[in-house]
Amino acid sequence: MTSLTARRLAAQDFARGAHLGVLRTLGVLALFLFSGAAARADAVDDTLAKFLDDKFPQTAAAIRELSVEAPPQAAAILEALGANRLMVDPTDHIVAYKTAAGALLNAKTGEAISDSSAAAFKKVRVNNALRSAIEGARGSLTLANPDPQKRLAAAGDVFRTHDAKALPALQTQLAKESDPRAAAALKLAQASIFATSDSASPQDRLSAIATLKERGDQDAQSLIDGIAQRATDPAVKSAAASALSAIHARLALWNVAQNLWYGVSASSVLLLAAIGLAITFGVMGVINMAHGEMVMLGAYSTYVVQALLPPWLQNWSLAFAIPLAFVVAGVVGIAIERLVIRFLYTRPLETLLATWGVSLILQQLVRSLFGANNRLVSNPPFMSGAFELGGLSITTNRLWIIVLSALVFIGLQLVLRATPFGLQMRAVTQNRRMAASMGISTARVDMLAFGLGSGVAGIAGVALSQIDNVSPNLGQSYIIDSFMVVVFGGVGNLWGTAFGALLIGLANKLLEPLIGAVQGQIVLLVFIILFIQRRPRGLFALRGRAVEA
Amino acid sequence: MSARLDQLGLAFVAILVIAAILVPVLSLAVSANSPFYLPPYLVQLLGKYLCYAILAVALDLVWGYCGILSLGHAAFFALGGYAMGMYLMRQIGTRGVYANPILPDFMVFLNWKELPVAWWGFNWFPYAMVMVVLVPGLLALAFGWFAFRSRVTGVYLSIITQAMTFALFKEFFRNDFGFGGNNGLTDFKDLLGFSLQSASTKAALFSASCIVLILAYVASRAIIGSKYGKALVAVRDAESRMRFLGYRVANYKLFVFVVSAVIAGIAGALYVPQVGIINPSEFAPGNSIEAAIWVAVGGRGTLIGAAIGAIAVNFAKTFFTGAFPEYWLYGLGLLFVLTTLFLPRGLLGLALATREKKPSVETPAIALEEGVDA
Numbered sequence: 001m002t003s004l005t006a007r008r009l010a011a012q013d014f015a016r017g018a019h020l021g022v023l024r025t026l027g028v029l030a031l032f033l034f035s036g037a038a039a040r041a042d043a044v045d046d047t048l049a050k051f052l053d054d055k056f057p058q059t060a061a062a063i064r065e066l067s068v069e070a071p072p073q074a075a076a077i078l079e080a081l082g083a084n085r086l087m088v089d090p091t092d093h094i095v096a097y098k099t100a101a102g103a104l105l106n107a108k109t110g111e112a113i114s115d116s117s118a119a120a121f122k123k124v125r126v127n128n129a130l131r132s133a134i135e136g137a138r139g140s141l142t143l144a145n146p147d148p149q150k151r152l153a154a155a156g157d158v159f160r161t162h163d164a165k166a167l168p169a170l171q172t173q174l175a176k177e178s179d180p181r182a183a184a185a186l187k188l189a190q191a192s193i194f195a196t197s198d199s200a201s202p203q204d205r206l207s208a209i210a211t212l213k214e215r216g217d218q219d220a221q222s223l224i225d226g227i228a229q230r231a232t233d234p235a236v237k238s239a240a241a242s243a244l245s246a247i248h249a250r251l252a253l254w255n256v257a258q259n260l261w262y263g264v265s266a267s268s269v270l271l272l273a274a275i276g277l278a279i280t281f282g283v284m285g286v287i288n289m290a291h292g293e294m295v296m297l298g299a300y301s302t303y304v305v306q307a308l309l310p311p312w313l314q315n316w317s318l319a320f321a322i323p324l325a326f327v328v329a330g331v332v333g334i335a336i337e338r339l340v341i342r343f344l345y346t347r348p349l350e351t352l353l354a355t356w357g358v359s360l361i362l363q364q365l366v367r368s369l370f371g372a373n374n375r376l377v378s379n380p381p382f383m384s385g386a387f388e389l390g391g392l393s394i395t396t397n398r399l400w401i402i403v404l405s406a407l408v409f410i411g412l413q414l415v416l417r418a419t420p421f422g423l424q425m426r427a428v429t430q431n432r433r434m435a436a437s438m439g440i441s442t443a444r445v446d447m448l449a450f451g452l453g454s455g456v457a458g459i460a461g462v463a464l465s466q467i468d469n470v471s472p473n474l475g476q477s478y479i480i481d482s483f484m485v486v487v488f489g490g491v492g493n494l495w496g497t498a499f500g501a502l503l504i505g506l507a508n509k510l511l512e513p514l515i516g517a518v519q520g521q522i523v524l525l526v527f528i529i530l531f532i533q534r535r536p537r538g539l540f541a542l543r544g545r546a547v548e549a
Numbered sequence: 550m551s552a553r554l555d556q557l558g559l560a561f562v563a564i565l566v567i568a569a570i571l572v573p574v575l576s577l578a579v580s581a582n583s584p585f586y587l588p589p590y591l592v593q594l595l596g597k598y599l600c601y602a603i604l605a606v607a608l609d610l611v612w613g614y615c616g617i618l619s620l621g622h623a624a625f626f627a628l629g630g631y632a633m634g635m636y637l638m639r640q641i642g643t644r645g646v647y648a649n650p651i652l653p654d655f656m657v658f659l660n661w662k663e664l665p666v667a668w669w670g671f672n673w674f675p676y677a678m679v680m681v682v683l684v685p686g687l688l689a690l691a692f693g694w695f696a697f698r699s700r701v702t703g704v705y706l707s708i709i710t711q712a713m714t715f716a717l718f719k720e721f722f723r724n725d726f727g728f729g730g731n732n733g734l735t736d737f738k739d740l741l742g743f744s745l746q747s748a749s750t751k752a753a754l755f756s757a758s759c760i761v762l763i764l765a766y767v768a769s770r771a772i773i774g775s776k777y778g779k780a781l782v783a784v785r786d787a788e789s790r791m792r793f794l795g796y797r798v799a800n801y802k803l804f805v806f807v808v809s810a811v812i813a814g815i816a817g818a819l820y821v822p823q824v825g826i827i828n829p830s831e832f833a834p835g836n837s838i839e840a841a842i843w844v845a846v847g848g849r850g851t852l853i854g855a856a857i858g859a860i861a862v863n864f865a866k867t868f869f870t871g872a873f874p875e876y877w878l879y880g881l882g883l884l885f886v887l888t889t890l891f892l893p894r895g896l897l898g899l900a901l902a903t904r905e906k907k908p909s910v911e912t913p914a915i916a917l918e919e920g921v922d923a
Contacts, residue, residue, distance in 0.1 A: 285704070286704075287707070287708065289838075340886055340890065344889060344890070347889075347893070348703060348704050349612075349616075349618040349703065349704065350889040351889075352618070352704060352707060353838065353841055353842060353845060353885050353888075353889050354885055354886050354889040354890065356838050356885055357881070357883065357884065357886040358882065358885075358886060360878045360879075360881055360882035360885070361878070361879055361882035361883065361886075363878065364875075364878035364879050364882065368875065480711065480712065480834065483711070483712070487708055518719050518722070518723055519723075521716075521719060522716045522719055522720055525712050525713075525715060526716060528709075528712065529692075529695075529709050529712055529713060529716075532696075532699075532709055533695045533696065533698070533699040533701065534699065536700060536701045536705060
């Protein structure tokens, strides 16, 4: 009974304010004399009492103590506080929390509080600084969680916040940790605390440097930098310096790899957009300025599919969108060929103008049907998110687009190499008049080739809808780049297009960090203009009589 | 057809001379209540059409007579416009928002301390006018020298001219490039001391546009009519044969390309004071293609037709974008398609062909035979 009285006394003391600190200390000391268990329970009481004032500094202190002392109910209290569900009754000095279900429980005892007395309770206010403190405290609480995954996550939280308050809990857990991954994470977290603390010993700092060097990423770099600034010990300083230069070199390497990845990703988009153009340009030697609009139609097909599909099929929307986009763009392409282009074969410059007109009409048509604003196309679950691969951050949708462009490329090669239609198409590309003399219906080949090229552009549109805004102007932003790829790679040769796309995409992304995105593009345009002077028919020019004309 | 075209040319020049005199009279000397009164905004609009007509004549000179479909002429136009815009910016002086006597407002805004070298001398009108001619001319010379020497022709040439204007488009958008970035140059006050807001300045600019159009037409006509011009047309119709005959095809093309770019630059310089702004959107690839359709609608290889096409299409644009903004792009798109399909020689070509009852030859026979890009 004595301990109970003492506890109440202590709680009241704290409620009265900080100037009674001496009395409080005396009370606590007295309690220590009675029994350890009582002291511990009393410490929880102290902590809870701090919530009664509902003042930010007191609340912050309470949060810190909860995380250090880690009483069984701490997790529930902190969660409630973060969710604005922690209540206090300042007159009766009772702290309580509401569960997510709405029941009001006494924070100390866990007993339910009757509805009649619930009216006296008011919420404990929290601000943003407190919320982050709550998160940190909850992180260190879960350090002791029986689930290794939870411990891993908690260690990660501590690594991010490097909150020194978590150190005791961390070290306790580290001593008995059995899971190797969790142990490594805990060591890293401990190293991060050593790195940011002013009072760490040289030994602690050296071990922190070793651990962080192993991790070797941006965070580790800035933490070691922190050590180097705090340390006075020369051994620590030199260890930090050598670790820093090692991490620098490593990061630079990953950085190049990341840019290469961006480059490959940009190349795959370029390839998808340009490969259809390579077919129509290669076979017929005409410029289809409406090619970008075929891409745009493909993107809108995706939008329509997602709007029409029932929710349980949404995850499969792309499986419907790709064939639909191919058909829609292909049919529109065939219509353009039949209605406009076939009358202009001997006048390629005027084909350019006519197809530009078609592109204006298609843009306005889509604008009238769907509105001028961007349409929202969602990523299916398997295409959203990102993952880490070593020091690389890889977004899933970009990865799938690379896969798609590779599949499209292989598919087109198969069509060209292994089907009768492909054979005829290649024949017409190489020498139209000779092919016609051999009995190939060039008009039919033209029509189908145009449909194929446009259909592939439609598939490109499906891919672009996943990474770009779906708007009537979508195609416009890709058309000039696509021309550059085709002209650079050489006409009538898909490998040329692939190589051109890869080179331009990589060069673009590798130039970007050096001279900026816009400057990089300009440099490339100028380079391609100059390149065409040297090789007017592109990198991989077809040889033959027809192309010389 | 040529004689008929010469007669039409005389009529064309006569109409322009009359317009150059009549429009200022109707705008300045006639009372505002009279039905013949031309308000200043209309004079300005007509002046703008004339600038487009000059650009169309320039494009027709290379496309109609030499077979070079340049999709970069809007770039030459815009460069001339920027040179004029820079002069006008320097004339603002202390009347700008920041009242800096040397630096234009946007430079003060960007916290620049000194005038970039590219802007030196632009407060002096003759220097600015030299630049109006020199900048587009030199760009065309460098670009054409590379392109024609290595025999880039047909659609390839069109695409790289488009790439050129696209590169400039992107470059001028950058604030750091030093030409006003996204916003371009605007808020002009006066030209040679005359306020750009006054009706008399607008009338004078209109007359100047008429005179420049006449000069551009006469100069182009003179080039086409000369022996050099005949060779040019021959290059258009059978480039390889001309080369085999010993003509230096690249030089012929280069000369006419540079002349054309200079005319386009002058058109741009007249355009900017009349519309009051020049910004990077003038470099947009679509603008150059639109200029090509003016020429196609009017009739390429006729010069007059190009000018008429530019005025007609832009009149239609002003009307439709005001009355039915939704449908203008359909109209413009159809214009592209229908003109190329059914009016390969344009309105003027159609008129001339029906008058003279001659069968219209769509593409020269030799070009068809060789499969040369027409």
